[in-house]
Amino acid sequence: MKTDPYSSYIRFTSLFDLVITDFCFVLGLSLNEPQLCHSASWNRRGITLTNQSTSEFRPRRIFITTNNTIYVTHSEEKNVLIWNDNDPTLTKIISGDIRSPKSLFVTSNGDIYIGNNRTDPVVKRWTSKKNIFEIVMNASNACYGLFVDITDTLYCSIFLKHQVVKKDLSDASFIHIPVAGTGNKGSAFDELYEPHGIFVDVNLDLYVADSGNHRVQLFRFGKKDAVTVAGSRSDELTVSLRNPSGITLDVNKYLFILDRGKDRIIGEGPYGFRCVIGCYESSSSDQLISPMAMSFDVFGNMIVIDAKKERIQKFRLENLCEPSINQPTLCPKPVWNRNGITSADKFTLGSNPTAMFINGRDSLYAINREKGEVLVWHQGAIDLSETLSTTFPNSSSIFVMPYGDIFIDNGVFNNRVQRWITNEQTFINAMNVFSSCFSLFIDPNNYLYCSMPDHHQVMKKDIHDPIMTLITVAGTGDPGSSPVQLNRPHGIFVDEKFVLYVADCENNRIQQFHLDAAFGLTKVGNESVENRYLLSCPIAITMDRLQYLFIIESNKHRILRATHNRVDCVIGCDGVSIKSTQLLFPSNLAFDSFGNVFVMDSGNHRIQKFEYSKNSCDMTSIIPLINSVELTETSQIYSRQCNRFRYYYEAFEIRVPESRYYTIWSSATIDTYGLIYEKSFDPLNPNENLLIENAGEKSQNQFKFELPLYSDTNYILVITTNHPMTTGNITIRMLGLESVTDNRLTTPVNILFNYSSELTTGSPMYYRDCQRPKCYYKTFEIYVNTNASYLIWVESSIHTYGYIYENHFDPLKPSVNRLFEHNGTCNQEQLKFIVSLQINIRYVLVVTTFDSYTIGEFFLYISGLNHTNVTVQHFNPNNKYCVIGDQCNLHFKSIGLTLDDILYEELRKGSPLSQQIVSIKVSAALVTLMFVAGLINSFLSFITFQNKEAQQVGCGLYLLASSVTSFLAISMFFAKFWFVVLTQIDHSTSILIHQSGCNSIEPILKFFLYFDGWLNACVAIERAFHVYKGVNFDKQQSRLVARWIIVILPLCVLLTFVHEFIYRNVFSYEVSGNGTQVMSARRYDWCVTGYSLAVQTYNTMILFVHLFGPFVANLFSALFIVFGVARTRSKTQKNQNFNLLIRKQFNEHKQLIISPMVLLALSVPRLVISLLPGCVNASENLWLYLSAYFISFMPLILVFLIFVVPSKLYMKTFKDSFKKWRHRTRQ
Known part of the structure; x- marks a missing residue:
């Protein structure tokens, strides 16, 4: 029994096909013109719909309508097969007087136009309403291409006549008129040579696959001379073709060319032409041989007639315009929340993680290098969604395609990049490399880039090419700083124009390499023309939609944003720490689709998420705020550079209700200077907490700030002058929200107390510094009657040093109770305090000297608000313990002198x-x-x-x-x-x-x-x-x-x-030597x-035992001998008086009594000095x-x-x- 040749075809449908994206179809055209993204790609492994292995099927031409109906001409059976790609059942077979059809076109009403071979060079129309064939055109030879435009005009490319002709279908005659070609073969602008496929767009412009001239010609409506848009002798560098046989366009009028002589399909995009199908010699499902025709289906998939293999191949569109990475559109001055949210920690990521990626669907990918695991969090997931185990640890980078394939660095041990094929759940080798790839990237042309810091190069390879040939993109392989060299490149990024950006770490720059250019341009760095900025080992980069670079500056633990002629710190600007606002040797960054920034905080073994403030650029609620400042001779004074120059200044505390950019500027008749501090401002340490300063060089000697301010931070605006000791009126203006608060922090000088004193050789001394000999000092106790800010300072010819203590000062424990200290820095070597003091608290001011053994006179001043008062009197510290050493090497002595x-x-x-x-x-x-x-x-x-x-x-x-x-x-x-x-x-x-x-x-x-x-x-x-x-x-x-x-x-x-x-x-x-003395x-x-007290008590008891024990034994033994002998003799000598006998025994044994007395007397001094307090000064x-x-x-x-x-x-x-x-x- 013979198999039905028309029912044996293979239908392929996947979930991917069912995801219908936003395709645009042009009114009046019946074929598909899909809306494709710039980086559209197709799976190189074709799906066979029909082939000769199942029946004697000879497909030659194909057409797919906008409802996904497929029309195929069958050369052997001389008929047309019709089915819908969404339905496995063959719909219809149309037979008639069809002779080896060379062309096929179907209009939107279902009419089918077929061009016969040269033995019967006519164009026939099968009318869907009548189900019959009729001749609509008599051609002089076979039509190798047919097209019906939006005006219902039929076009025919006559292969052997080197001409394209047309006919109005509303005209009952068979007369046609030429629209392209002279009828003679040639390569001039008005000539054609063996034209094949044709396409007429909505502007009635005609595209011709000029096969014999290996080019595609564009004939504008009404024009006889063409423009070569692809192939040989084109005005611009396009692509090399060989006998192109078919063409079609997408909705953006980008060409797709069936390059029959090279067995491939060429696609055009905003950045040029590229091979999209049949680009390599590989398996039978990948390779085409003499393809005859092609067409798009409604999903953007390509259906190709593979003539030599007698089959129809379907190539699936893979990415459906979904971007591989997120490049959000941010406002011109974006702001991110400085408090990061930990998305993953060391427990999940392991130690020192580096690899991280976020795809277009906001799925977060990371690698645990220790366990060799790929970790996946789907959009919005807090807990880990998936884990993919690998057999290769220490991976440094990862890149994920929109359709789920994952590229993973495996260069440490195996010198390759592995590709995880999602559909097949297996790893394959994607690229051979020389060492580990710190960064991976895939461009719109599906080239895989690898940056190799150890080899100072960036290489690339087409991910579809089975030959593992590497192409050098940047770097020579030797470290260097010339335009063609790199030195330990790390992060890479390729934009839509195929421009490569490289984080050239050791050269402290971002290099830009245009396509096929060996010389790099410094985009950001110390030698950049556009952004001259001193970087410190940039290690990762990405880009937003406005083409602004975001750079991880590893050695400074922060993220920079580089715009045109400006570089700003946006994240991690507070230094190095494990706090949520700060980073430690970050290694990677990525955006999600909302503009949030994810940072691989390697030094802290975590991923931090910094949320984008969408309202940061909303200017609708911005209003101008005005304040006035007057600098007078009673204004407070400080030294801006901590030198001999001093300046009057005013300070304001600023709190903002919303994190966003703010503008602050001054206007005055004097030159102004502005500084902004975070958290606090100390005029005696003007570099501490300094955020930014501006001398007004570019704004007529008036300062101006445009910077982000955050709602969780206090800011201090310091207004001073460019020249020392200048007075005048200044107006401060600010563009901000209505609820911005600005509180004045400084007050005019108002002397409440002044006192003259002197440090002499009779003043007490103590060790102020562990590394210096003793210093003379004086102490004062201070009481205030109002909780307020006070200014305390000293004027003297000697370099003074001051401390303030709460309640008590102990010279042997100078760190206890200490509140403030000042060494004279930024105040001409004179101590100065600006402090808030409270009532009912005793404050002790210690006035001493910077240098040891220094004496001299000084004047003490205290200033405060009006209606405040201070009480100052001398303070005498009383210490009731004894020590050895100084405050840095302190030992409390026990009782007893040794x-x-x-x-x-x-x-x-x-x-x-x-x-x-x-x-x-x-x-x-x-x-x-x-x-x-x-x-x-x-x-x-x-x-x-x-x-x-x-x-x-x-x-x-x-x-x-x-x-x-x-x-x-x-x-x-x-x-x-x-x-x-x-x-x-x-x-x-x-x-x-x-x-x-x-x-x-x-x-x-x-x-x-x-x-x-x-x-x-x-x-x-x-x-x-x-x-x-x-x-x-x-x-x-x-x-x-x-x-x-x-x-x-x-x-x-x-x-x-x-x-x-x-x-x-x-x-x-x-104790070190004193710098001012020998x-x-x-x-x-x-x-x-x-x-301890218990041991000390025990020692005292033992001391008494050892000293008085022998004495008591000696004394009582002697008395026992005297009285015992006297009693014994009194019994034998009864005539002797007992008292007389005792006296005789005392005289006889007096040395027995005197000896312990002498020994005790000689031992008592040792007992005394053993019980003396340790603070006794033996030298006195x-x-x-x-x-x-x-x-x-x-x-x-x-x-x-x-x-x-x-x-x-x-x-x-x-x-x-x-x-x-x-x-x-x-x-």
Whole structure:
């Protein structure tokens, strides 16, 4: 069974086809003239409607009406097939005496015109009402092109006669008249050579596909000479053609040419011709071979007769005029809300994101570089709408086509750009590159651009070309600043005229490259003719509809708008921060369709949206505002440049109800100067918060501002003069809204208080600056009776410095309670304050000097409003604590004086011992003598108690240990003194040595000192126990107990102050030299202890235990011995009076009582200085504290005198031991 050849065709319909956009059809013409956008493109993969593989079908001509009805001539069957593209069913087949038809045209009433071949060169009309064919024209040869214009005139291009003729269809005759060509082949303006397709527009202008001359000719109505509009010998550079066979026009009269000899279709647009279909040698669905005819359907799709392949191909219109990117139409002076809205943060974007894109439907695309994910937010979506996972991380750029295909940078690892085909849900390779593409862009001709910072070039490639050939658009590949070079190009933009703009980062410029031009023009930059502006690494650009550039200036973290001869900051103008108004190394920007700006804030890992204020250019509600200013000799004064020149000025606070552009200008008989500040104005720091200034150079010496002001910001307008100390009247005018407020901030000078004072060498001093020596100062307390603004200043011949404190001033804590300070800047080196003071608050004014050790007279002034009053009196700060260092290196001293405290202020740092003061030298001599005496004492005691005769009981062992501990203690005392002296006078001593000595020497000294005292107490207790036991006293057990106590006692003593090692530290600080004096920088190191109150209480208790414990033990043991012996003897000597016996025992054992008394007396000075407050100035009573300190170590050198000399037994033992020692040394 044979298949019906006419029912086997393929119909293609998609959602894309069903989106009917605004096509315009011309009244009277039956064919489609679609409204196409400038960047219209068609899918290069054709859809086959019919082909020979399904039947013996030989399509030759095609026509599509405005209702999307398709007419096709069938060469083999000699008939016409009719169907509607929206209906899969074949509608009609028209047969008749049709002989190899060469042309086809259908009018709006359904009549079909067919041109037969040359064997029967007639034009027949099939009348839809009668369903019959009739001859309407006798041609001299076959018509290869037919057209019926709006006047119902039939045109025929006669191929072999090189002529186009026409006939009025209302004329019953078959006579035709020539309208183009002479009848002879030729290439002159009035000649044709084998004409094919023709088109007549609504102006009755005739377009002819002059196939043999490889051109398209335009014959204006009534003209015999043509204009070549495309192809060979055209007046303008158009496009090269080969045997064009068909033409049609869109509604804008742009040509579409069937270039049969090159198997392609050429399209025209506002910027020239381009290939739109069949541009490459590729697959069968892409490539045409000898196409015969073409026509538009109602959707703008192209239907082409692919003759050699015997098929009909449909090429879908892809973008339907939807722009790839948004270029909003903004008003001449647009304003955006400075408070950005975070659209995406680090949690979604990852770290340091750069890639961002917004398509024509306001869908936001971004890339998480760490995860390799494409993130999509559809229009208005707050939450993430889609996520597309990729296999390539670290993508830097993205570009999205209107039909959804996504181009993604994959140059870091794979040296390519990937294309995501939306319909097929797959990635393909779109472009081979040398490195990562920081920016991607696709122009209206579907060329993909890539900027490669590492290779200093911008390259492009046709996205439809299967051959991966790169075309260099800008840059040579070598870094440089010449017109043909780039240096690390980043952002790129291509406009509708195919002009390329490049953000040339390292050259700090925006370069403009016209199509096929190697030389770039500096559009914005320091060398630009149009916009001379000093950029700092521009990194991204885009453009609005008015062709104004928007530039991300990366190093300055802001967005600029470049118009004609002007560059303004529009977003991120407040500096660097993570606040919503500010940016940190932004890398990309894009508009949505509403004019809002989205910024990839890379340094803050977020996308910020800045909303466009649509009312910012609405001038209907603008009204003029007027204010007057008078500068007089009582006006306030400031130094505009912080130099010796001073100016009278007035200041106004301005608040605007709506963010928009405002105009402010002055008019006066004197030269004026205007400045505008944000938030606040400080005349003593005139560069702080300065927004803009204007000296009136271009406006007859009158300032004028045209700038955006924002409703969420306070502005201060400062009005002054161009020349110093000039007075006069000034009128201020402003174009703004009625509800703009302007409040005067300045008041005339009105002296409320003046006072003369002086800084002398008797004035108190403190460390004003951590890096400077001390300064003299005076303090005043101030009370006001009215909440108002006051002016406080000083006049002096010295450089003054001032501070204001609230309630209290502490020279050791100068940062506490401090409200204001001024160092004389911008006021001729004199302190000055403009401050708001309140009633019932004490303010303390500190007047000091900028330089250290400076004295001189000064005059204090306070000015305020009328009817205000101030009370000023001297202020004396009282401090009840003691510190070491200054306010920058502060340490609060604990109770007690150490040798460090006593000697610290007396030692001359960096001077040898010979240059130290007398007290240091004498102290060194005394310490040395004490050490020698202690050495002798310990030696004599040791040779006494090392004798076995002295060790029969525990006392001998205690005293033997005492002779060793006293030696170690006096040695540590000696070491302590010299460590303090030598480390302090040698400023090169490392901090490590200071720290080691501080942590170890003093605790070890205390350990041996306390251990020795308790050993002496053990001797007394042992003697008392001996008396108590009498004849029952066990000497062996006494020695055993003594050995255990000598082992355990030091551990117990050590545990009582083991925390000392933790709390002891070196307090170190440096003071630099004074610039006005011959002083070098110096470092101070001080061994200090910082105890909490609880630890300090514990230390005091332990100190009493260690000092009074041995004393009590000695004293009570001695009394026990005296009374115990007296009581025992009274029992045996009953005739003796008990009181007499006690007196005898006192006389006999008086050394036992005197010894602890002496030891206590010698130890009391150490107790006293240990309990003294840390703020005691030891230098005022140096010898008193030194004597007390030295005396406290006297017990260490008196062991022999106290324990040996009074005892006959011990003296006898000493003599025997000494003789033995001398005898051994002589041998």
